[in-house]
Amino acid sequence: MPATFPHDSVGLVEPSVLKFDQPLALVCGKTIPQYELIVETYGSLNEQRSNAILICHALSGDHHAAGYHSEEDPKPGWWDSCIGPGKPIDTNLFYVVSLNNLGGCNGSTGPTCVNPDSGELYGPDFPIVTVKDWVESQARLADRLGIEKWAAVVGGSLGGMQALRWSLDYPERLGHAVMIASTPKLTAQNIAFNEIARKAITSDPDFHQGHYYRHDTVPTKGLMLARMIGHITYLSDESMGEKFGRDLKRQAFNFGYDVEFEVESYLNYQGKRFSKTFDANTYLLMTRALDYFDPAADFGGSLEEALSRAVCSYLVLSFSSDWRFSPERSERLVESMVKAGKRVSYAEIDAPHGHDAFLIPTPRYMAIFTAYMRRIADEVAA
Amino acid sequence: MPATFPHDSVGLVEPSVLKFDQPLALVCGKTIPQYELIVETYGSLNEQRSNAILICHALSGDHHAAGYHSEEDPKPGWWDSCIGPGKPIDTNLFYVVSLNNLGGCNGSTGPTCVNPDSGELYGPDFPIVTVKDWVESQARLADRLGIEKWAAVVGGSLGGMQALRWSLDYPERLGHAVMIASTPKLTAQNIAFNEIARKAITSDPDFHQGHYYRHDTVPTKGLMLARMIGHITYLSDESMGEKFGRDLKRQAFNFGYDVEFEVESYLNYQGKRFSKTFDANTYLLMTRALDYFDPAADFGGSLEEALSRAVCSYLVLSFSSDWRFSPERSERLVESMVKAGKRVSYAEIDAPHGHDAFLIPTPRYMAIFTAYMRRIADEVAA
Secondary structure (H helix, E strand, O other), X not given: OOOOOOOOOOOEOOOEXXXXXOOEEOOOOOEEOOEEEEEEEEOOOOOOOOOEEEEEOOOOOOOOOOOEOOOOOOOOOOOOOOEEOOOOEEOOOOEEEEEOOOOOOOOXXXXXXXXXXXXXXXXXXXXXXXXXXXXXXXXXXXXXXXXXXXXEEEEEOHHHHHHHHHHHHOHHHEEEEEEEOOOOOOOHHHHHHHHHHHHHHHHOHHHHHHOOOOOOOOOHHHHHHHHHHHHHHHOOHHHHHHHOOOXXXXXXXXXXXXXXXXXXXXXXXXXXXXXHHOOXXXXXXXXXXXXXXXXXXXXXXXXXXXXXXXXXEEEEEEEOOOOOOOHHHHHHHHHHHHHOOOOEXXXXXXXXXXXXXXXXXXXXXXXXXXXXXXXXXXXXXX | OOOOOOOOOOOEOOOEEEEEOOOEEOOOOOEEOOEEEEEEEEOOOOOOOOOEEEEXXXXXXXXXXXXXXXXXXXXXXXXXXXXXXXXXXXXXXXXXXXXXXXXXXXXXXXXXXXXXXXXXXXXXXXXXXXXXXXXXXXXXXXXXXXXXXXXXXXXXXXXXXXXXXXXXXOHXXXXXXXXXXXXXXXXXXXXXXXXXXXXXXXXXXXXHHHOOOOOOOOOHHHHHHHHHHHHHHHOOHHHHHHHOOOOEOOOOOOOOOOOOEHHHHHHHHHHHHHHHHOOHHHHHHHHHHHHHOOHHHHHOOOHHHHHOOOOOEEEEEEEOOOOOOOHHHHHHHHHHHHHOOOOEEEEEEOXXXXXXXXXXXXXXXXXXXXXXXXXXXXXXXX
């Protein structure tokens, strides 16, 4: 590893693209004839092929979870805080697999790719993909990699939903499901935020009903607004207050609608940056996958019933200041797991960062997460 | 009163427009040469002129706080739950004055009015008005009505900020300030929500930098989005959950971006309705008045210091599920009042409706509010 990378980094990483030719029938009724998944792996698969960990990403995440793409890369992958030598998901112990989900815009097949049926970009015609479909595509990825059973499937937020779904759809194929800052379903308020974000995108005249590529444009303003709306829900009132308070951009009020407060400047910057790198159709798709997720719905609304088929152990972590997916909702999930007779460890971490806390290596979070993952490593080695 | 109105309604009411020719110098540095305020009054002014109550409205409110505009009027004024014979603000006891604030779009001078200097609509050139300016204009209104001292100045949310400002700017001119679901300043998160709402409006191509009137259009989509964003913050997660849960609009998922869930349908409806009646420039202006409000800022950030000049008594009410202006913030305000040696009564009302709870006549809220207002009536009569 070059000396320029921190000692607890996985260092230089390179994604690879895997092609799947077997059609994938989706929950929505449509079929994807063929697709590609872009994948990164960290660490080494052991001889028994028993130490593999699947990382599932959240709304705007991708396959690049840890390490650097070049020596000049200014930032590591999105979950570098938790993946690496000596970190909770210890690459000295585990073989870590991270992918960009189907429908994504970072290298896996999605709206920005060519539809083989039409020869044109999918765009808005890319079918709606659900969490269940992702699990199906990830199971095929496991087959391809020769992984019969994951030591654990791990994810935060929407990623945690995938871990939960894995435990229901392929109960024998994972030892542990780790759900961090997640929920078994969205509330009306969560759906409302998603709807407003979607409305912001689809109202942008540059959206062209999703065919913006054809018009050589991008719904930048809509996507920016969508991200700003989302961003508020990732932070806590407290953390925003600590970060910005009522600090002004200039020394005195300007009495107008240009940026006055630091928090406005920050949100605008974040929104603008995001709108330059993320695909609007993918954003729509990801928010719908969140909305639709509700595994209990197939069992008359009983999560306990849904969980009855699971055989893995669960780790559930929540964060005190997360108002997007509050600790209360993790607690209800854990209650259902307990009632269903499942093995579950639960901790609410006291952290001020809101939903984003799952990305931030606070001491108690790291300690609990690390201890649990070590237990898995011990099991795997035994 | 016609038999068609409820017995505890003020019945048929008619607004009147008052003209003010003395220029008003604003905090922003600009001056409004002349202006009109539209006003409604309920009840009768007593001989001593001591039983007048000023109602201050919130972001989207107006002068029509109680009663009906016609026999066919399907809905009473926005605070009819609290104003009327036998209600907390009892029109058998009080003379109630309610106005549309300067900068509004319901009859008082604002962006939709003609600028006498140019002969054209003000539009985006209407100067930024702050809470302090509103209090100044309301003091002139009091002069006009021959009211030397209000028995109380009363308001919810942004209205409560005006009540607080009254107590600092005209300490001798009010007996009581009633602040309901309010706060002495916005947090970074509050400002962030306002900024996104503004960005939604100004990003709408029909906004034309505020000159949409000239283009014979209205930034409907932006205003709709702004209202939807605001609306989420008025309701609690709990109340949205109770009202809509994950109920579907149709029987099964459609797997697309049209409305799937009832909560989406509701928000879209509310947003659309609002965008047809409210002026976008006024919306921008009102949100900035919220952002700027911070009376402590003139006193080195010390609210206690700011309050030292006040001589009125305060009633502060908050609602348990209000996450826009949480009970915690009312508590801090009350602490400052106590430290400053002011008379203050405080109650946190247990109510599930979020910020909107100040409009909903729940029993304990009504009981406490009524008892306090009766005390004022007794003082006035003594």
